[in-house]
Amino acid sequence: MADFLAGHAPTLTHWLVLTSALFSIGIYGMLTRRNAVGVLMSLELCLNAAAVNFVLFNRYLAPTNLGGAERLDGAVMTIFVIAVAAAEVVVGMAIFVAMYAERRTVDVTRLDALKD
């Protein structure tokens, strides 16, 4: 097994296919979910795809050794993304609660006031 893995170590391309799939699933979910919470969850998928990309590019493309220290810029950005996502979820959920209080629904297809 270890040999197999060593022989077939995933390259950057494999990982990018994975994150692209993740991002696309997220986009699909955002455009199709009727429940606002579902939309938000799909959005999280997109964010996570981007965050994984940061880690990947840091791992594969950035020079691993720069004056003896390993570069962690991409990993740091990932932490940021996670933190922002968490904050965004909080705000988003708060909006949904307010919306439900107002309209008694969180179905995004029924929230079409933009056309007026």
Added chain:
Amino acid sequence: MAPLSFVLTHAWLIPAIPLVSFLLVGLVLRPVSERLAGAVATLAVATSAGLSWLLAWDFLHLVPHGQPLPSLTPWSAMWLHFQDGFGISIGTLLDPISVMLLVVVTTVSTLVHLYSTGYMHGEPGYARYFAFLNLFTFSMLGLVLAPNLVQMYVCWELVGASSFFLIGFYFEKPSAVSASKKAFIVTRFADLGFFLGILVLGFYASQIHAGMTQDLHGLQPLDFAFLTRPDVLAQLAGLNVHFLGVGVLTLAAVLIYTGGAGKSAMFPLHIWLPDAMEGPTPVSALIHAATMVVAGVYLVARCFPIFATSGEALTVVMCVGAFTSLFAAVIGCTQDDIKRVLAFSTLSQLGYMMFALGVASFAHPLGYSAAMFHLFTHAFFKALLFLGAGSVIHAVHSNDIWHMGGLRKHMPVTHALFLIATLAIAGIYPFAGFFSKDEILAAALHSGHTVVFGVGLLVAGMTAFYMFRIYFVTFWGEPKSEHAHHAHESPWVMLGPMSFLGVLSIGAGFIPIPEWVQLPGSPAEHEGIDLAVAIPSTILALAGISLAWLLYGGAPDRANALVAKLGRVYTTIKAKFYFDELYLYVTHSLIFRFVAAPIAWFDRNVVDGAVNLSGWFTRTAGLLLGKLQTGQVQTYGSWLVSGAIAAVVVLWGVLKAGGN
């Protein structure tokens, strides 16, 4: 020559004062006080009149007695400078005819303003009326003083516009509105000819101007002083350019004459003048008797050397003038509206002036002086006739002479003044009209135009007849309506100006205008009263008066019998030879149907259709695109993502293509 005095160098003040007053009255005073507006307007014109009299006095004393009066341009400024050697200036041209007309216009205008303060009292739009009278006076004075054709043309149009405003003064009356439109359109149509004439003349004159080597002292091609130089005229006449078989000079002269014929209502453009009587009567006295309508005569006199050099153009002027004078006199014998009779007599007298110019030539310049003399005297007695008619209309509340009658007892002053003016126009010694008419007839006879002389004599007799016809019907006999029974004399603010004009109607013949107004560069030709002319014309005038007394002096039985005998002839003449109907037929049935209607159809359907189509397209596209606006965030998101994908695909393709 004596140095120029203040009024001569500042002659521009004379038109400027009415202009300032027009702006002041029209914009500031009109809403404030009607009385003040009238007073300011009258005072402004009176100031101009005073200045004009001073100017005339100074002008006559510029040269020693007996020498010809000069022609000078004391003030001029470049207005439009197109290129070196072609510019248009504005300025003041002072020569005998312009000074004479300045005096006439300002004097009659002042008297009419004064008269109007009484006549128009209590009318709505009183201040507006005075503002437009001032505008008219300014335009007319600018026209009189114009040193070149373009300034004259500009003022010419201003005069036409103010005439339009004043004829249509009672704009609630449909007849007044259509009369004002008719006057404006007919004269404007004629002015097209004037404009083309200016263009033709300007084109060739500027070429000659460019070819001249001597110093012209800043003279521009369209200046009268340049156009009437003998060497310039000789070159213009020598041009071998023909259009429709006519030389350039004749063509330009005839085109300019078209403009003059429109303003002076020569046949066949005469149709607007009788209808213009819809305006207030003082307006008719000022504009349609004494000043604006003589602008055409003035134009021909101003360009006289051009016409005289052409010769053929002068023949046109003479024939049209003689025909109009006869034609209008015939119609004048049958009209019932007192102002219309006066309008036709104005036409007839304008024809007189025109044919007087037409019989003149460099060798026999008497007709030129005579036309200007008649213009001068006619302005006063015709204005008086109109103001007298206004006074009568004011009392009787009708224009129809058959509603009047017996007014000499109720309105003695008006009656006396109207009689003076009637005698003056009939050409009875010693009233003003006698002298100028005698001069015109002598000019026609001595230049060898016997037929024109005969027509002139005949018209003199007819003038006496139809003027005394309205005089007898209006002032003699029994009152023919309730209003005529209770007619009252007009107030002195109206009778005062009329009396002044009455004095002028008697005395103007003794002012030696023909001595002062001479054609420059021609031998003086003035012989005083010619008995060979005076005796037949007086006999014919007296015969006309007697005939009028016979037919209309008492009860109109004889007149009615004659009318019945004449039958259709009389009705045809009374309908003005159906010229209005002819014009209506031509405009309505021919031009409207075959030219205007197809153009209107094209405009409504094709031009408007294109505009409507673009509007319809925009609306439909908007409606369709509006359907995309669902309000669904997810739909918008889909568009966003599709767009992003499309952008990526395109970008990828471009990069790939660039990479290879």
